[in-house]
Amino acid sequence: MTKKVGSQTVKLANPPVLISAAAVVGPMEGQGLLREYFDYIYSDNICGQASFEKAERHMVQNACYLALNKVQKIPKDMDYFLAGDLLNQTTTSNFSAVQLEIPFFGLYGACSTLAESLSLAAMLIDGGFANYILAATSSHNCTSERQYRYPTEYGGQRPPYAQWTVTGAGAAVVAKEGTGPRITCITTGKVVDMGIKDPFNMGAAMAPAAAKTLIQHFCDTGRAPTYYDLIVTGDLGRFGHDLTVQLAVSGGGFDLSQNYQDCGVMIYRPDQDTHSGGSGCGCSAVVTYGYLLKEMAKGTFGKILVVATGALHSPTTFQQGENIPAIAQAVAIEQ
Amino acid sequence: MTKKVGSQTVKLANPPVLISAAAVVGPMEGQGLLREYFDYIYSDNICGQASFEKAERHMVQNACYLALNKVQKIPKDMDYFLAGDLLNQTTTSNFSAVQLEIPFFGLYGACSTLAESLSLAAMLIDGGFANYILAATSSHNCTSERQYRYPTEYGGQRPPYAQWTVTGAGAAVVAKEGTGPRITCITTGKVVDMGIKDPFNMGAAMAPAAAKTLIQHFCDTGRAPTYYDLIVTGDLGRFGHDLTVQLAVSGGGFDLSQNYQDCGVMIYRPDQDTHSGGSGCGCSAVVTYGYLLKEMAKGTFGKILVVATGALHSPTTFQQGENIPAIAQAVAIEQ
Numbered sequence: 001m002t003k004k005v006g007s008q009t010v011k012l013a014n015p016p017v018l019i020s021a022a023a024v025v026g027p028m029e030g031q032g033l034l035r036e037y038f039d040y041i042y043s044d045n046i047c048g049q050a051s052f053e054k055a056e057r058h059m060v061q062n063a064c065y066l067a068l069n070k071v072q073k074i075p076k077d078m079d080y081f082l083a084g085d086l087l088n089q090t091t092t093s094n095f096s097a098v099q100l101e102i103p104f105f106g107l108y109g110a111c112s113t114l115a116e117s118l119s120l121a122a123m124l125i126d127g128g129f130a131n132y133i134l135a136a137t138s139s140h141n142c143t144s145e146r147q148y149r150y151p152t153e154y155g156g157q158r159p160p161y162a163q164w165t166v167t168g169a170g171a172a173v174v175a176k177e178g179t180g181p182r183i184t185c186i187t188t189g190k191v192v193d194m195g196i197k198d199p200f201n202m203g204a205a206m207a208p209a210a211a212k213t214l215i216q217h218f219c220d221t222g223r224a225p226t227y228y229d230l231i232v233t234g235d236l237g238r239f240g241h242d243l244t245v246q247l248a249v250s251g252g253g254f255d256l257s258q259n260y261q262d263c264g265v266m267i268y269r270p271d272q273d274t275h276s277g278g279s280g281c282g283c284s285a286v287v288t289y290g291y292l293l294k295e296m297a298k299g300t301f302g303k304i305l306v307v308a309t310g311a312l313h314s315p316t317t318f319q320q321g322e323n324i325p326a327i328a329q330a331v332a333i334e335q
Numbered sequence: 336m337t338k339k340v341g342s343q344t345v346k347l348a349n350p351p352v353l354i355s356a357a358a359v360v361g362p363m364e365g366q367g368l369l370r371e372y373f374d375y376i377y378s379d380n381i382c383g384q385a386s387f388e389k390a391e392r393h394m395v396q397n398a399c400y401l402a403l404n405k406v407q408k409i410p411k412d413m414d415y416f417l418a419g420d421l422l423n424q425t426t427t428s429n430f431s432a433v434q435l436e437i438p439f440f441g442l443y444g445a446c447s448t449l450a451e452s453l454s455l456a457a458m459l460i461d462g463g464f465a466n467y468i469l470a471a472t473s474s475h476n477c478t479s480e481r482q483y484r485y486p487t488e489y490g491g492q493r494p495p496y497a498q499w500t501v502t503g504a505g506a507a508v509v510a511k512e513g514t515g516p517r518i519t520c521i522t523t524g525k526v527v528d529m530g531i532k533d534p535f536n537m538g539a540a541m542a543p544a545a546a547k548t549l550i551q552h553f554c555d556t557g558r559a560p561t562y563y564d565l566i567v568t569g570d571l572g573r574f575g576h577d578l579t580v581q582l583a584v585s586g587g588g589f590d591l592s593q594n595y596q597d598c599g600v601m602i603y604r605p606d607q608d609t610h611s612g613g614s615g616c617g618c619s620a621v622v623t624y625g626y627l628l629k630e631m632a633k634g635t636f637g638k639i640l641v642v643a644t645g646a647l648h649s650p651t652t653f654q655q656g657e658n659i660p661a662i663a664q665a666v667a668i669e670q
Contacts, residue, residue: 003463004414008438010464051655079339080523087649088423090443094526094647098660103343103523105451106647106662108425108443116440120455127462128338129345147651188415188438191429312429312441314422316482320386325433327441 003126006220008187008213015182016125018333019175020073022066023290024059025282026141026167032268037290038168039066045142045167053087056140059169060085060096064136067171067289071178075100078173079130082121084113085138085281086165087147092138102134110310111206111235112189113137114170114284115329118306121174122183122331131176138169139280148315149199162200163237163264164274170285181296185332187217191312193325199313202279203240203264205324206309210236211247213307213328218254221332225254229301232292233328234284234308235264237276263287284308296335303334338461341555343522343548350517351460353668354510355408357401358625359394360617361476361502367603372625373503374401380477380502388422391475394504395420395431399471402506402624406513410435413508414465417456419448420473420616421500422482427473437469445645446541446570447524448472449505449619450664453641456509457518457666466511473504474615483650484534497535498572498599499609505620516631520667522552526647528660534648537614538575540659541644545571546582548642548663553589556667560589564636567627568663569619569643570599572611598622619643631670638669 003010022039030041040062047055060083068074075081081100083093084107097104109116117135124130142152144165150156174183192212196205210233218225225231225248236244241262248254263284264277288306295301308331313324338345357374365376375397382390395418403409410416416435418428419442432439444451452470459465477487479500485491509518527547531540545568553560560566560583571579576597583589598619599612623641630636643666648659 004465013463053651053655084443086424088651089421089445089647089649091647091649091652094660094662095652095657097526097647097662098528101525104526104662105455105523106443108419108441110424120440123462123464124458127458127464128348129458129462130339188440190436191432191439193433312424312426312432314424314426316388316423317426317430320388322430325429327429327432327439 008216009220010186012122012126012184014126015184016122017175017178017182018180019173019178020067020071021172021289021293022063023170023286024063025286029166029168029267034267034291037294052140052142056092056138056143057095060092060136060138061099063169063171064134067173071173073173075102078102078132078134080105080124080133082107082117082133083136084108086144109327110312111279111281112308112310112327112329113281114288115306115308115331118183118331119186119188119329122186125174125176133174134171135174136171137281137285139165139282141165141167144280158275159200160275161203161239162275163202163277163279165280166278166283168282168286170289172289181333181335183331184334185221187213187220187330189213189327189329191325191327193323196324199318202311203237203276205311206326207236207240207243208247209326209328210244210307210309211251213330214248215252215254217330225256226258228259228303228305231260231305233262235279236262236309237264239276241265306331306333343551344555345521347457347461347519349461350519351457352510352513352517353515354508354513355402355406356507356624356628357398358505358621359398359503360621364501364503364602369602369626372629387475387477391427391473391478392430395427395471395473396434398504398506399469402508406508408508410437413437413467413469415440415459415468417442417452417468418471419443421479444662445647446614446616447643447645447662447664448616449623450641450643450666453518453666454521454523454664457521460509460511468509469506470509471506472616472620474500474617476500476502479615493610494535495610496538496574497610498537498612498614500615501602501613501618503617503621505624507624516668516670518666519669520556522548522555522665524548524662524664526660526662528658531659534653537646538572538611540646541661542571542575542578543582544661544663545579545642545644546586548665549583550587550589552665560591561593563594563638563640566595566640568597570614571597571644572599574611576600641666641668
């Protein structure tokens, strides 16, 4: 007998616990709306390292050790390290795994990696394969923008629907037992391709995937959107958020207007000139591990649904004229 | 109570079954030593597509449908699709997932992805989260070489220890029940960095990771190398194979000289000018899903240990003068 509920959702028999988490960010995020929630704010983007790539790794390791320290754990206590990032060959995660020396599974789901890592961590623990798993995701504006679009020094003009890749890393310790909110349900997304080709328009590429996974989650679990105190998507930005609200109604008759926000909209002040909002693996990671879990601990939210969305293209597929497929992974976190 | 045995190994309580698998290859692999074992041999590297990237996707989809067809299954019967490849942002896997429409987890472990996908598939099934999982991995000489090293048209001379990226894709259907060999044990590797910097010398970068995971597997399980009828590494090539034999003795006192081969050495004829042998995610995939499983079905091997190795660098980290970290994931398959 499987633990499946409906066609794409599993219900954890013994919901694993998020016993600790940490979020570290760059200076711009540190001036944003959620600045008081971050565990560490770097004063510049280079983080004292020799390259932006090394800076991103430094942030991941910092987030990992901060999360471990909060529960007096060391890397050796972890059964697995699950991590992913946006760089080619996910080198931020791979190189971070060298220092941590924890049995490692590398993941790639673009910006959906936050929820992908929590999904797999929860299933491996509930399945009896681990007591403790460290999950980490990251992005860095200066490493991502030059890889996916233009070198930041080039100063190319960005369209109004463009988003700003978040400089930040988040890490969580998922455990079989302990104190904290629990991962209760996981809805795993299918990859969808709605014909979007513009690598600046991530919100439009990812919104259909977000709506599809949300609708599937409600159908599979029988829960209404109002079951949750808050539903967040990872990094759709203002345009993608509004599109998702529309698609949830038109595609499934679900009203998200009451309790749905997007991490990309939440993270920056409107006057920070990020256009449509934040994006990147680091966006949902620092908002979830910084703001959301801390507000859950205070009792502000009892039940949240985190839907991390990923645009699954590469510069090569873009240059070859292909569409941008997308995916959304949902994780229900409940007190 | 976890299913852990030692520090890095889990033993599956109800070992999942490899009920079907398929291997498709390019023309060069189709002239190699294992040609009679492949399910489909393409007559050229472009596979009737508009780009080599599309050709690689075509191979993955072909392998997936061939594996499904052998057991009269369709994508809809699968609970999850786990896949990874070598291209930036693992676009081969992501784009293949669009067509398959199966809930998807994208993986990146470089050439270790074959064993990573089987490890996670087996744990998700044994944990009660799925009845059927489709796992696929691929590589393509013409997409990989130009991304990692030089454009193939450039015709750069390769050192004698260089390997040849295999053009091939493999897919397997892992099931809770059914007929076939079973995945019994999984040893998950740690990322190691031994200071190798030469992107042509993958064998030397990955051999220490292979030896480390092998030694750990023997220590965790209490099994001697001779417990297995055959131990294979994924794509170390001739030099990496010999180095692994030495490191297993010096590092753990284990003698691999009797029953250890490397997929990269097995796949090509010595006169095919591939230097040290084959490499790439596709290498271990087509040798395991083509040759090894078919010989297991015939009774040639009863117990095998597949240790897929991955070099976790990127062209960016190489250009920035960094080392090449590596990982090895081991999966025991038994009748």
